Amino acid sequence: MNVSELVLELSDTIPDFPKSGIVFRDLTPVFADADAFTAVIDDLAARFHGRFDAVVGVEARGFLLAAAIAYAEHVPLVAVRKAGKLPGEVLAEDYALEYGTATLEIRPGQLAQGSRVLIVDDVLATGGSSSAAARLVERSGYSVAGIGLVLELDGLGGRERLGAYDVYSIVAERA
Ligand SMILES: O=P(O)(O)OC[C@H]1O[C@H](OP(=O)(O)OP(=O)(O)O)[C@H](O)[C@@H]1O
Ligand SMILES: Nc1ncnc2[nH]cnc12
Numbered sequence: 001m002n003v004s005e006l007v008l009e010l011s012d013t014i015p016d017f018p019k020s021g022i023v024f025r026d027l028t029p030v031f032a033d034a035d036a037f038t039a040v041i042d043d044l045a046a047r048f049h050g051r052f053d054a055v056v057g058v059e060a061r062g063f064l065l066a067a068a069i070a071y072a073e074h075v076p077l078v079a080v081r082k083a084g085k086l087p088g089e090v091l092a093e094d095y096a097l098e099y100g101t102a103t104l105e106i107r108p109g110q111l112a113q114g115s116r117v118l119i120v121d122d123v124l125a126t127g128g129s130s131s132a133a134a135r136l137v138e139r140s141g142y143s144v145a146g147i148g149l150v151l152e153l154d155g156l157g158g159r160e161r162l163g164a165y166d167v168y169s170i171v172a173e174r175a
Pocket of ligand 2: 023025026097099125153
């Protein structure tokens, strides 16, 4: 099986989680399969290879992917976290997602100005999380080299919202 077949084969679909009406796509079984996880990391890293100086992972599921890509490509890893988790000076962006609203934060000054940053997350739905992460990257003085995702849910406006960026997902499916 190729990497997109592995993602489709192993991922789960849970109706009415975390709220009634949401069809939740769970990628943890993909991460729990060593061959599939390795294939996912290799695919995302290869797609953007040579075009990024650092990786940003979006809490929480994006951390799992971003850490592995940073290790594989030997580049710095920066965490974009939910509000109140990072100490010291932070930049913050409010956003909406499929099942609520939240705030993401970054500690600026961790990378050289002008660094090309790859933003990584597991799922693209409305694009609220990724666009908030992109705004934090840009407000920190870096550029967004691309946004890498495992699964894109079509029909929720995410790709349209991220139109300014190079967005790649391993699998796209109708939400
Ligand atoms: O495109 P969007 O509409 O923003 O949705 C996608 C985001 O939603 C999920 O995270 P969630 O906020 O549920 O947090 P978690 O990773 O901590 O579970 C997912 O991991 C993405 O970060
Ligand atoms: N339907 C969904 N499944 C998994 N993660 C999500 N993040 C936002 N919407 C989601």
